[in-house]
Amino acid sequence: MMKGSQMFLEPFSKSEIGLGLRAPHYSAILESPPKQTWFEAIAENYMGVEKGTGGRAIRVLEKIRCNHDIVLHGVSLNIGSVDEPSENYLKRLKSLIARIEPKWTSDHLCWTGVNGENLHDLLPLPYTEEVLDHVVEKILWVQDFLGRRMLFENVSAYLTFKHSQMEEWEFLSEISRRADCGILLDINNIYVSSKNLGFNPLTYLDHIPPARVGQIHLAGHSIQKTNHGICLIDTHDRPVPEPVWALYVEAVKRFGWIPTLIEWDASIPEFSILAAEGEKARNLMEVTS
Numbered sequence: 001m002m003k004g005s006q007m008f009l010e011p012f013s014k015s016e017i018g019l020g021l022r023a024p025h026y027s028a029i030l031e032s033p034p035k036q037t038w039f040e041a042i043a044e045n046y047m048g049v050e051k052g053t054g055g056r057a058i059r060v061l062e063k064i065r066c067n068h069d070i071v072l073h074g075v076s077l078n079i080g081s082v083d084e085p086s087e088n089y090l091k092r093l094k095s096l097i098a099r100i101e102p103k104w105t106s107d108h109l110c111w112t113g114v115n116g117e118n119l120h121d122l123l124p125l126p127y128t129e130e131v132l133d134h135v136v137e138k139i140l141w142v143q144d145f146l147g148r149r150m151l152f153e154n155v156s157a158y159l160t161f162k163h164s165q166m167e168e169w170e171f172l173s174e175i176s177r178r179a180d181c182g183i184l185l186d187i188n189n190i191y192v193s194s195k196n197l198g199f200n201p202l203t204y205l206d207h208i209p210p211a212r213v214g215q216i217h218l219a220g221h222s223i224q225k226t227n228h229g230i231c232l233i234d235t236h237d238r239p240v241p242e243p244v245w246a247l248y249v250e251a252v253k254r255f256g257w258i259p260t261l262i263e264w265d266a267s268i269p270e271f272s273i274l275a276a277e278g279e280k281a282r283n284l285m286e287v288t289s
């Protein structure tokens with residue numbers, strides 16, 4: 001079976017690693033561009049570019065683009081909502097894609113608002129046939145509008161819906177097949193959800209079609225005590241913990257080499273610490289794939 005992103009996307013070199021691009025690191029990256037590194041930029045941070053103007057952020061991104069490949073990662077496409085796709089949002093995203101020429105563009109398999117309101121959170125969906133049909137139709141429309149395939153990422157969950165008719169891995173796999181899109185597999189999110197909801201994360205990996213996986217995310221999470229026991233929160237505020245590294249190794253065994261990216265969004269450390277996490281991923285990928 002063809003593995004990983006080989007079928008889907010123009011791959012990076014196997015020695016390259018991805019890091020989440022965050023404003024506190026702009027200076028370090030521009031002053032001393034790290035070798036064999038690509039960056040994932042949050043699309044909405046650079047989308048004020050309708051008239052080709054934009055602010056400092058897009059100018060910095062264009063400078064970084066001179067030395068590094070970029071992928072774009074959206075957080076408010078709102079693909080799972082009953083709202084129609086926002087043409088205003090998609091026009092601005094398309095404009096940014098034309099300007100930055102990312103290797104690919106991704107967003108989340110979730111909903112983020114309704115009736116035009118953005119709730120600024122990645123909210124999970126009930127996994128039903130009705131939702132499946134709805135999301136597939138929206139992804140097909142969006143991909144047609146953008147003129148390119150996208151990748152969709154699994155989000156963390158803390159609760160399940162009583163009326164879900166299938167497991168998350170079945171829903172994600174079926175979405176990718178029917179909408180002909182890629183999967184951005186967040187290993188930390190799988191681990192967080194497995195602990196919160198009580199499933200085996202290896203079962204999740206075993207049911208993902210390898211040829212659809214175009215990118216992997218790794219990140220840290222926090223552990224909180226609640227009245228109902230321990231809850232893992234997808235905080236992205238610390239190094240990747242050992243159980244997530246272990247699950248990453250299991251993913252690489254199943255999917256082969258996949259472009260891998262470290263996310264760190266809160267309590268952001270010096271760039272060298274983020275880069276060291278990337279090195280660890282690179283080394284693990286080399287010895288496992």
Ligand SMILES: [Fe+2]
Binds near residue numbers: 153186219263
């Ligand atoms: Fe992620």
